[in-house]
Amino acid sequence: MKIVKIINNNLIQSFDNTGKEVLVMGCGLGFKRRIGDEINKDKIEKVYALEDKNYSNKLIALLSDIPLEVIQTTNEIVSYAKYSLGKKLNDNIYILLTDHINFAIERVNKGFQYKNALLWEIKRFYNHEFLIGKEALQIIKKKLKIDLPEDEAASIALHIVNAQLNFNNVSETMDITKMIQRILNIVKFHYNLELDEYSLHYERFITHLKFFAQRIFNGSEIQDEDKKLYEIMRERCREAYLCAEKIKKYIKKEFKTELTNEEMMYLAVHINRITKQTE
Template sequence: MVTVKKVLNNNVVIAEHPDYDEVVLIGKGLGFGKQAGEEIAGEHAEKFFVLRDEKEQEQYKSLLEYVDEDFITLMNEEIERLEDKFRSSLNEHIHVGLTDHLFFAVKRLQQGHGIKNPFLSETELAYPQEYQAAVELAERFDEALGIRIPEGEIGFITLHIHSALTNRDLSEVNRHTQLVSELVKRIETYFEISINRKDINYLRLVRHLNHAIERVENETYAENQDNLLKVLQTEYPLCYNLSWKLMKIMQQRLQKKVPDAEAVYLTLHIQRIVSGEQKRI
């Protein structure tokens, strides 16, 4: 049971919570007709979001000063759909981060400004379920607001969703996506090729790089592959040498040791990419 402290609008209430003291409650029609001191219970308590963190609360209150109530309602519905779709609670920061991001993205689009996303391909391949959820969200925004959300913006929405699902900081998710993109470009430059973004080997490479970065961050290293390393060094010397260059970049960016065994997997992925591009030519 929670008690109303202040109604900010029809959908947002500051309340006293028995476990979290003062909280911000977000839910469709939650504040309608409510007065300070009233309890929120029954059907009103079934579907709402609780902002417990004091910093998140203040950021959300500030956001309400420039984001109109209809947009807040739309975002609440979309976040609720995301939780239902993934059957998981989302980090509460998504109420601030994604709402703020999309509000200004829509404003830019309405003013005729384009949105560029150089990491779209890597984002879609790394987080396919989140990307599909972002596509569906964009379609509903088009229906509700009459504004088409471009692919580049769908990529940014994907990162927000992934961040909220995994409780990872958005800046960290962005850094990892950019690192994958940089590593792919290094391969293209080294072999003077342009990798086909639709090729299955490119998909496998990007997914491997994302998993490799996560393993390094979590220090869940792969098993020793010394014997295979020697074979690959002889069979594919160029791919092998490049794999070590990429590992050095990963190590510098992540500030963590990349295990030698990673050279095996990278060499094999690079070799498949290069072999496929040569056949295409």
């Protein structure tokens, strides 16, 4: 690869062997170099694909202003998250998480206290991502010599969840988290009982609610397929359907979305399982 543009000593624009525009990062990669020079492969730490113009402009602006060690630390956290989850993450995480970690460090250095209002919910609904967030704090401590509070582990977890859902804004992931909590509260109040949060059925219900909420926010839905099965399950799980009707009203009021019979059936089945087990 040859240098097309030098952003700073650590960032260079180039083209890969397929002709796609890329941003290449590495300590001292652009130092005393000229356009047209071959890039020193031994110094390359990260190559960012610049397929989307809007994304590339944001990435270049961000990485130009943030200290290299913060960028390197974020890249290590994202790599660890991908490995731990065994999943591909939306490339937007490089922009959003780098910006967040840099801001979090500035906040701590200025002595500001940060409290994540969704800390408890994130621990419960996104436990794997939260544990990755806690590991991220250890990486930050080791690399940058700074201690961030546990609340930041929850924020990092939200960014990871956001990248899995392919959302462009973490606020959408926060809204999904609030929706899940609201639905669980509807179930608790309808049955007047506490749910067993350590049960397998509870874990499956949370997983269902994550995808359910994602469909609501994406505007997609499960289509009605088997009306006969719907009627049978409605008869078998009457109380669960009454509870699901309350969830249906909540979704319609808050998100202007009408749930299909298929969605109602799946909700009722999960509600029936989790409440029967708890009772």
